[in-house]
Amino acid sequence: MDNVLARKLEAFGPLPDDDRCLLDAAVSSPRLIGADEDIVREGDPTGDVHLVVEGFACRYKLLKNGDRQIVAFLVPGDICDMHVFILRAMDHSIATLSPARVVDIPRARILEMTERPALARAFWWATLVDEAILREWLLNIGQREAEGRIAHLICELHARLKLVGLADGDRFALPITQAEIGDALGLSAIHVNRSLQSLRAQNLLTLRYRELVILDPDRLRTLGEFTPNYLHLAGGKRDRPSEPAPG
Amino acid sequence: MDNVLARKLEAFGPLPDDDRCLLDAAVSSPRLIGADEDIVREGDPTGDVHLVVEGFACRYKLLKNGDRQIVAFLVPGDICDMHVFILRAMDHSIATLSPARVVDIPRARILEMTERPALARAFWWATLVDEAILREWLLNIGQREAEGRIAHLICELHARLKLVGLADGDRFALPITQAEIGDALGLSAIHVNRSLQSLRAQNLLTLRYRELVILDPDRLRTLGEFTPNYLHLAGGKRDRPSEPAPG
DNA sequence: CGGAACTTTGAGTCACTTCAATCGGTGTGG
DNA sequence: CCACACCGATTGAAGTGACTCAAAGTTCCG
DSSP states (O other): OOHHHHHHTTTTSSSHHHHHHHHHHHHHSSEEEEOOOEOTTTBBBBBBBEEEESEEEEEEETTTTTTTTEEEEOOTOBBOOOOGOOOSBBBSSEEEEEEEEEEOHHHHHHHHHHHHHHHHHHHHHHHHHHHHHHHHHHHHHHHHHHHHHHHHHHHHHHHHHHHHTTTEEEEEEEEHHHHHHHHHHHHHHHHHHHHHHHHHHHHHHEEEEEEEHHHHSHHHHHTTTOOOGGGTTTTTSSSSOOOOOOO | OHHHHHHHHHTTTTHHHHHHHHHHHSSSSOOOOOOOOOOOOOOOOOEEEEEEEEEEEEEEETTTTTOOOEEEOOTOOSSOGGGGGGGSOSEEEEEESSSSSEEOOHHHHHHHHHHHHHHHHHHHHHHHHHHHHHHHHHHHHHHOOOOHHHHHHHHHHHHHHHHTEEETTTEEEEEHHHHHHHHHHHHOOHHHHHHHHHHHTTTTTEETTTEEEEHHHHHHHHHTTTTTGGGOTTTOOOOOSOOOOOO
């Protein structure tokens, strides 16, 4: 079976076999979680690092009136919390969106991995990409109208899922509800619904039974003004000598 | 006394004298930049690390139609780009909002500093707080209405400026335009204007001649649902594992 | 003093929201 | 095997927060 974590991290640069073994060990024996269950809650003291191996999860924050903002989608290969070593409490919650397999990696194991320069750099890369995605989402929500937001989100998820081998051409599983898409994009579920219908009417995509098919990738990218530069793929292929990782 | 970087980093935890000397050296001889000038542009190859010593700057992204989203405000003490070591190109631009003093720190100097454990942890903390701020902004823009957004932003800036000694009680310099506030909050300048008038009418704050005065901190915090937990202050004081419950 | 930049005001419009049903698929228990 | 319940998707209608356009008032500054 594929190691989604290794697969993702190697998008940054190749890893030594030893490092990949470490990753394989870390990802073994995931636990199964049902849909809509919290993995960590805001305010919790930081503990293990979590990794999604299968299914969808999200980071989210709540308002007092119950409104929810999803601030990140976590797909297989995504590490939930690298900041465990520095911060004391969670400033957001993490929950599954679909049934999922999650691995709890003890701090010690992470520390062991960060001794390896290539892994340390790869983890750092993943963290920086997460941050870049946040900036892109801010642009998405702050400036684009509903159809563009949805188009952009779908292009991003497509790119990220392709990275870990979870897209079949222009088709991928999207096991989340329209309400959840709304929570991520700052839109009401109803408006997400109507916008999706418009996208379908334009023959840009199909979304049924939790499966999304991109019918016209070019026009969808154009509509969402999607450019994948912020995902910083192939960042490790530096031709000129790079600084060694600290350590 | 006026090393804003040291001041900010010590909000995380005390630094050895040697480390503080390193910071002092790094912050010396800043260059002066006028308002509204780009420091780095999206697409540029990564180079030096930049640090704002005085004045306001921002990270921003543009849409094809010219719409701008400010994805972060950079105030004195804020490091612009710690990710220089990993990523090859900028995925966003950085510009001054007011006249500013900026230091360009060469990679080598940063590497030297990250050899010191306390400094390395402090830099990591700063990076993680930046990320937490992005999540909070996403919540702000995605879920709150205009007045709440503005209230929240002002509370955050107040907290961050206090950290580096740039707030005089509930009063601080805010050298940016209403249009720029709008670009940060996903609102039109006109709507920012009307919302500010409403906040003034409620006797929550004053904003004139680029000086902001918070008249009623409690009600402003309530309106913006502001809680500073995401700024992760005092994260370094790890002797007590549990948080005190002061109220 | 004049001009540029910023703020303020007014009026009309639109994107998105809320409320209120309805429809459809799926799972459960009788 | 059907009745019921539940959840998610869909539809309709009405309301509103925020936008655009246009213009006037202020402040800043050479």
